[in-house]
Amino acid sequence: MPTTTKRKTPAKKSVKFQKLTPPEQGTPITVVGGKIKFPNDPIIPVIEGDGIGRDIMKATRRVVDAAVHKAFGGKKRIEWFDVYAGENANEYYGEWLPDDTIKAIKHYIVALKGPLTTPVGGGFRSLNVSMRQIMNLYACVRPVKFYHGTPAPVKRPEKMDVIIFRENTEDVYAGIEWKKGTKEARQVIDFMNKRMKTKIRKDSGIGVKPISVKGTQQLVRKAIQYALDHNRPSVTLVHKGNIMKYTEGSFRDWGYAIAAKDFPRKTITEDDVWAKHGGKPPKGKVVIKDRIADSMFQQVLTRPDEYDIIATPNLNGDYLSDACAAQVGGLGMAPGANIGDYVALFEATHGTAPKYADKDMVNPGSLVLSAVMMLEYLGWEKAGELIQKALEKTIMEKIVTYDLARQMEGAQKVGTSTYADRIIYNL
DSSP states (O other), rough: OOEEEEOOOOOOOOOOSSOOOOOSOBOEEEEEEEEEEEEESBEEEOOOOOOHHHHHHHHHHHHHHHHHHHHTSSSOOOEEEEOOOOHHHHHHHSSOHHHHHHHHHHOOOOOEEEEOOOOOOSSSHHHHHHHHHTTOOOOOEEEEEEEETOSSSSOOOOOOOOEEEEEEESGGGGGGOOOOOHHHHHHHHHHHHHHSSSOOTTTTOOEEEEOOOHHHHHHHHHHHHHHHHHTEEEEEEEEEEETOOOTTHHHHHHHHHHHHHTTTTTTEHHHHHHHHTOOOOOOOOOEEEEEEEEHHHHHHHOOOGOOOOOEHHHHHHHHHHHHHHHHTOGGGOEEEEEEEEEEEEESSSOOOOOOTTTSOOOOOOOHHHHHHHHHHHEEEEEEHHHHHHHHHHHHHHEEEEEHHHHSTTTTTTOHHHHHHHHHHHHH
16 A cells, blocks of 8 residues: 655645635645655545435544544544535536536545536536546446345355456547437448448447557556555456457457566466466466456356456446446445546445435445545555444444345334444444
8 A cells, every 4th residue: 555654744735726725734645756645634625425425425424534533543534625516516616517626636636525416418428427537537446345234136245355447538438429310420420431331320329439558558557556455366357359359359458468568477367377377376476367248247146256356448347346236235335436546536336316315314335435445545444444344243233224224124224324323333
């Protein structure tokens, strides 16, 4: 993990905001010599989120603060810095994603975010996607593991323990498309059919699916480095290269290439494991392998324990993440983060569920576990482990929110705030 330093005056220059006032206490996270330096009192921008974000963020902040205090006895703390995106940003700034918010996250490096509404009819396909692209948060990281006591639709949910690294800026998330019948669509179809000898129907909508060497290799490099840092045994490249040879197939090839180039002594291909080592990986090496996307989809159901770190282009990672999460409690238990070279935005993976907003009833688990990822990123694993154990104990006590209670016999249904109280009690 990155180095944690004692509190000192930050070398980072101050930043000016249009409407935000940074906390008077706390120290910015910095990057020195290409490495992130974490103080004992980092300033963490936090976006409350829309809809149920108001409920789950309050609960999450209380759980995190309690766990940090418990783990470090007051020697470490987070200084939260409220920033705005979504509905409250529109009310405060008159825009959905103000420059202040982007500037704050870039400056302070690590942030926590609740779910956001995508405005209808205006400027953004998705606020979440926009933030990832603006800040080049190219890796969507989704750990999926089972917490005992959680209701699950499969017989052996404890076999699921994977971390999915999904490319965040290319593939379908590039958002390059033209509607059927538009001038642009006709021009692309005419060009393709006449010049490239394709046979695209005239009544088609058209999309472009870019997958680049840079986008692929920075994602796979991060996935391999994570595996090495956390003693994980393998990285699996998931692709549809049997059909899309020059996009998804190239993702596979470029992934293998960066492993060989940047980690030649620390990685080994699955083929070499079998050809040179009788199927038994050499000690200390991460195995690099690949699987076709549709085959992988069924394998995460039938034998998930054979997989560990999964690296994929955008669309494959999208459905695989949710399919894996469905086996261990659903999106309410699914954390996530969007990470670039340094900047990291940790967020709930579900939507805003406006009909449940301000009713103190929804499961904060996704955001709480995303905050655990944030604590691990800070190098504060002790606090993250406390939260995970307390969360699991609370579920095993069957003191849970409605989404889990309705699937559990004899459960005590509680609200968001009471659930957070119980997690804190179990710390």
